[in-house]
Amino acid sequence: MNEFLQQLINGISLGSVYALIALGYTMVYGVLRFINFAHGDVFMIGAFSAMFGHSLIKRSGLVMPDWLVALVVLTLSMVVGALLGTLIEKLAYKPLRERPRLTVLITAIGVSLLLEYVGQLVFGAAPRGFPSLIESKSLGGFGSLQLSSVQITVVLVSGGLLMGLRAIVMRTRMGLSMRALSLNPTAAALMGVNTNVVISFTFGLGSALAAAGGVFYASLYQAIDPFMGVLPGMKAFIAAVLGGIGVLPGAALGGVLLGVLETLVVGYSKVLGIPSGFRDAVAFLILILILLFKPTGLLGKAHREKV
Amino acid sequence: MKSKISLLIAVLFFGWLSFCFSGHREASWPLPQFDGYLLSILILIGINIVSAVSLNLVNGHTGQFSLGHAGFMAVGAYGSAWITLIHGKEILSLMGVFVSMPAECLFLIALLFGGLFAAVTGLIVGIPSLRLRGDYLAIVTLGFGEIIRVILQNSDALGGARGLAGIASYTTLGWTFGVAALAIYVVGTLVNSTYGRGFLAVRDDEIAAEAMGINTTKYKVVAFAVGAFFSGLAGGLYAHFIGYINPEGFNFLKSVDVVVIVILGGMGSTAGVTVAAVVLTLLNELLRQTEQYRMIVFALLLIVLMILRPQGLIADFGRLLPWRRRA
Numbered sequence: 136m137n138e139f140l141q142q143l144i145n146g147i148s149l150g151s152v153y154a155l156i157a158l159g160y161t162m163v164y165g166v167l168r169f170i171n172f173a174h175g176d177v178f179m180i181g182a183f184s185a186m187f188g189h190s191l192i193k194r195s196g197l198v199m200p201d202w203l204v205a206l207v208v209l210t211l212s213m214v215v216g217a218l219l220g221t222l223i224e225k226l227a228y229k230p231l232r233e234r235p236r237l238t239v240l241i242t243a244i245g246v247s248l249l250l251e252y253v254g255q256l257v258f259g260a261a262p263r264g265f266p267s268l269i270e271s272k273s274l275g276g277f278g279s280l281q282l283s284s285v286q287i288t289v290v291l292v293s294g295g296l297l298m299g300l301r302a303i304v305m306r307t308r309m310g311l312s313m314r315a316l317s318l319n320p321t322a323a324a325l326m327g328v329n330t331n332v333v334i335s336f337t338f339g340l341g342s343a344l345a346a347a348g349g350v351f352y353a354s355l356y357q358a359i360d361p362f363m364g365v366l367p368g369m370k371a372f373i374a375a376v377l378g379g380i381g382v383l384p385g386a387a388l389g390g391v392l393l394g395v396l397e398t399l400v401v402g403y404s405k406v407l408g409i410p411s412g413f414r415d416a417v418a419f420l421i422l423i424l425i426l427l428f429k430p431t432g433l434l435g436k437a438h439r440e441k442v
Numbered sequence: 443m444k445s446k447i448s449l450l451i452a453v454l455f456f457g458w459l460s461f462c463f464s465g466h467r468e469a470s471w472p473l474p475q476f477d478g479y480l481l482s483i484l485i486l487i488g489i490n491i492v493s494a495v496s497l498n499l500v501n502g503h504t505g506q507f508s509l510g511h512a513g514f515m516a517v518g519a520y521g522s523a524w525i526t527l528i529h530g531k532e533i534l535s536l537m538g539v540f541v542s543m544p545a546e547c548l549f550l551i552a553l554l555f556g557g558l559f560a561a562v563t564g565l566i567v568g569i570p571s572l573r574l575r576g577d578y579l580a581i582v583t584l585g586f587g588e589i590i591r592v593i594l595q596n597s598d599a600l601g602g603a604r605g606l607a608g609i610a611s612y613t614t615l616g617w618t619f620g621v622a623a624l625a626i627y628v629v630g631t632l633v634n635s636t637y638g639r640g641f642l643a644v645r646d647d648e649i650a651a652e653a654m655g656i657n658t659t660k661y662k663v664v665a666f667a668v669g670a671f672f673s674g675l676a677g678g679l680y681a682h683f684i685g686y687i688n689p690e691g692f693n694f695l696k697s698v699d700v701v702v703i704v705i706l707g708g709m710g711s712t713a714g715v716t717v718a719a720v721v722l723t724l725l726n727e728l729l730r731q732t733e734q735y736r737m738i739v740f741a742l743l744l745i746v747l748m749i750l751r752p753q754g755l756i757a758d759f760g761r762l763l764p765w766r767r768r769a
Contacts, residue, residue, distance in 0.1 A: 138519075167629055169577060170577040170581065225763065227749070230749045231748065234752065235752075237507055238748050238752045239748075240507065240576070240577050240742055240745065240751070241507075241705060241748050242703075242748040244509075244701075244744065245741045245743075245745040245748065246739075246741070246745060247746070248698065248737055248740065248741035249738060249742060249745065251737075252734070252737040252741060253738060256735075269648075277762070284518065299703060356559050365694075369584070372581065373641055376578075410597045412592060412595055413592055416588065416589045416592040417594075418585075419588055419589055420589070422582065423570065423571070423586070424580065425572050426571075426574055426578060426582060426671050427573070430574070430578075
């Protein structure tokens with residue numbers, strides 16, 4: 136039982152990172168109806184900018200409490216992520232607004248590869264250690280159950296960010312415009328929604344969350360490399376589909392669910408008779424199953440195709 | 443007209459078949475003795491033509507964007523290597539009862555087995571996933587490609603992550619271009635046949651095609667299986683050229699390599715894709731000195747191409763030929 140709870144905790148902390156990235160996919164899909172393949176690489180850039188930000192602060196000799204350093208670093212990487220996201224949208228996707236979706240998809244693959252290999256050129260291919268932003272200590276109190284401070288912080292801050300996002304989408308004018316745009320782009324434009332601004336904002340917001348996810352992921356695993364975004368990016372996409380793409384609560388739910396499922400499969404691989412090497416296949420298997428049996432996802436609504 | 447061009451190209455390539463049974467890797471007449479490096483580039487060009495033309499049937503002609511091509515190549519490579527490396531002697535002795543079989547026959551059996559195995563995998567992957575469209579299909583095929591890789595990585599019988607080494611180098615220039623010619627011929631004529639119009643119809647407007655009574659799922663699955671068959675052949679050729687295969691060699695980036703060729707050549711243009719396979723293989727060799735820039739160049743190429751010239755650089759290549767001016 137303890138082991139199960141332990142796996143559950145590990146799964147939820149991984150899942151909350153997936154949830155943060157998945158939200159970006161789902162938001163972009165909501166307004167533009169395409170999968171931003173480069174999203175996982177914004178996640179990677181987020182982690183790297185946190186690393187550089189951290190060493191910059193340490194070197195500048197400023198005396199700050201640890202929690203403030205962590206906050207500054209997180210904010211910095213979110214800002215970098217947001218800027219990068221909007222930049223990508225402006226340069227690569229905006230010229231393709233009216234083109235077939237396949238064209239945009241291919242461009243997105245191109246952007247993703249570009250970020251990865253420029254990252255490799257600039258940061259080097261070898262994995263680097265990620266500084267511990269939060270002092271890692273065990274908070275374990277329940278028998279053999281281990282609760283690390285990093286895991287708890289990741290889950291709590293992710294939850295806070297999700298709440299903040301919900302507030303932006305549901306309570307602000309910009310959020311209203313986003314929802315209008317995802318419902319019907321033409322009608323929204325006719326009603327005075329500035330489509331370009333809203334799309335840029337959506338990209339920025341989603342990318343900031345991805346960057347935050349990158350910082351959390353790096354804090355959990357303490358190593359970063361230019362290709363670290365590929366698999367979490369794809370899994371987050373799967374999480375978005377699992378929850379119902381275009382639906383914000385769905386992405387959060389899908390992320391946590393996927394994180395837990397994946398961790399459980401790995402944790403119980405011996406019992407289930409699956410080699411743990413199949414870890415990465417689990418997510419894809421879930422994707423294939425969900426697309427076959429409930430393509431709208433857990434919380435999504437079906438759309439009739441119109442000619 | 444277009445089909446005649448592909449036929450012409452195909453027939454020209456079939457000439458290379460004469461080298462097949464010569465049994466050695468050096469080319470002879472009408473080409474001068476190549477040095478090994480040039481020869482290996484030529485063979486790589488041929489293999490890339492096979493895999494790009496086969497992917498083009500799926501991604502270009504039928505408009506179903508697949509990102510799992512490397513998975514089928516892996517199945518073909520492992521399937522054929524399994525025959526020549528592991529069960530080669532058994533088959534030889536089994537057949538040796540009737541005739542003494544040259545190694546080429548074994549290679550042919552291995553290639554066909556790899557191709558058919560890939561085609562069956564293509565069917566298994568295609569039937570469920572081809573109900574999906576666009577981005578979803580891309581991700582699901584990518585997922586299947588990864589699953590194939592993970593399965594290979596965890597199967598000890600096939601060497602696991604270490605891969606298979608010591609595969610006999612049966613692949614000659616003749617074999618490669620023979621298969622390339624076959625791929626061009628089959629894909630070219632298939633798409634231009636009465637039956638093959640269905641592929642183009644599915645690409646151009648799936649809903650309209652369905653309304654006209656075209657069984658879109660069937661067409662998609664056929665395209666997928668034929669594409670997988672030839673990519674399996676490409677994988678088999680590759681395995682018996684390099685002599686060593688491992689699952690990591692057939693990862694997502696391998697698929698991207700082929701996708702870049704197809705996009706550069708122009709999706710749905712067999713001639714364009716063939717030319718692009720030649721150009722990109724050469725470009726690959728030129729950029730080998732600066733390996734870290736290679737993928738950056740490819741990525742930029744993809745982005746810029748999609749913005750400025752989504753039909754591909756060489757799509758209208760045929761128009762430049764004098765005998766096609768009228769078209």
